[in-house]
Amino acid sequence: MGQRIDLATTKKPVRDFIRSLGKVRQPVELLLDGNLVAKIIPPTELLDAEKHRILDEGWAVVEKARARTKGISAAVIQEAVDQGVREVRARHGQRRR
Numbered sequence: 724m725g726q727r728i729d730l731a732t733t734k735k736p737v738r739d740f741i742r743s744l745g746k747v748r749q750p751v752e753l754l755l756d757g758n759l760v761a762k763i764i765p766p767t768e769l770l771d772a773e774k775h776r777i778l779d780e781g782w783a784v785v786e787k788a789r790a791r792t793k794g795i796s797a798a799v800i801q802e803a804v805d806q807g808v809r810e811v812r813a814r815h816g817q818r819r820r
Contacts, residue, residue: 730738744751744763753761767779792800 730741738740747763747765749765750768751763752759
C-alpha cells in the first residue's frame with residue numbers, strides 16, 4: 724500500500740480543506756501552479772487489479788531511486804535536495820517559511 728496519512732495528526736488547515744470536500748464521490752484533482760500534484764479518488768473507484776498495478780509502478784519508481792542513490796551518503800543526498808529547493812525558491816522569488 725502507498726502512503727497513508729492520518730488526518731487527525733495533520734495541521735488544522737489541511738483537515739479543514741479535506742472536510743470541505745465532503746464525501747468524495749468523483750475524483751478531485753489538485754493543481755499547484757497549474758501542475759497536477761495529486762488526485763483524490765473515492766476508495767471504491769479502483770478495481771483490485773488497478774490498485775495493484777498502480778502500487779507496483781510506484782514501488783518500481785522507489786526501487787529505481789534507491790538504486791540510483793545506492794552508496795551515496797544521506798548527507799550528500801540531503802545537500803542536493805536542499806540545493807534544489809534553494810534554486811527553485813530563487814527562481815520563483817519565494818522565501819523560506
